[in-house]
Amino acid sequence: MRLFFALWPGDETVAALSAVAEEAARRWGGRPMRPETLHLTLAFLGEIEPGRLNQAEEAADGIDAKAFDFSLDRLGYWPHNHIFWAGCTRREVRLQGLAQELGDRLRERGFALERRSFSPHVTLVRKMAAAPQPLPDLPACRWHCGEFTLVRSLSAGSGVEYQKLASWKLG
Ligand code: ATP
Numbered sequence: 001m002r003l004f005f006a007l008w009p010g011d012e013t014v015a016a017l018s019a020v021a022e023e024a025a026r027r028w029g030g031r032p033m034r035p036e037t038l039h040l041t042l043a044f045l046g047e048i049e050p051g052r053l054n055q056a057e058e059a060a061d062g063i064d065a066k067a068f069d070f071s072l073d074r075l076g077y078w079p080h081n082h083i084f085w086a087g088c089t090r091r092e093v094r095l096q097g098l099a100q101e102l103g104d105r106l107r108e109r110g111f112a113l114e115r116r117s118f119s120p121h122v123t124l125v126r127k128m129a130a131a132p133q134p135l136p137d138l139p140a141c142r143w144h145c146g147e148f149t150l151v152r153s154l155s156a157g158s159g160v161e162y163q164k165l166a167s168w169k170l171g
């Protein structure tokens with residue numbers, strides 16, 4: 001099973017981000033993410049034996065973080081994977097803290113996560129050939145984070161499909 005932990009945006013955030021994704025794909029090409037697939041990855045586990053699912057859940061069970069808000073307020077483009085994304089200008093301490101705590105607890109249980117530093121972003125458009133010049137502004141988009149979710153990634157004929165397996169509420 002291909003698994004990852006992520007935050008799923010609320011309806012208003014989805015509406016704002018998908019409008020930006022549609023418009024960007026129309027202007028600069030690429031495939032906009034479908035609204036229901038928009039997410040922010042906290043930790044990517046990769047291919048995991050189904051028998052280890054409970055260890056991933058155990059890592060999440062012990063998280064002791066409070067709910068928090070943060071803002072997505074910038075757009076960016078990564079040339080290496082042709083992804084157009086929304087992210088944060090400032091370091092969002094609570095968000096970083098949650099990803100760090102979850103990552104630590106997963107590593108303690110033997111999951112091999114990437115060492116490269118956490119770079120919070122929401123992929124908006126895939127397969128965009130080149131960076132928009134100049135990059136447009138993103139009106140600050142507020143996100144209330146009250147829970148996080150364990151997700152299974154399935155490749156479907158029509159693209160990727162995400163299946164939510166379980167969610168954990170933040171205090
Ligand atoms: P596809 O790979 O089929 O185009 P996808 O990238 O959305 O679709 P996955 O590769 O299963 O699906 O990735 C699920 C999530 O985990 C995505 O948000 C992706 O950006 C992130 N992710 C994938 N690989 C890594 C990685 N090596 N390190 C960190 N995050 C990753």
Ligand code: MG
Pocket residue numbers: none
């Ligand atoms: Mg991928």
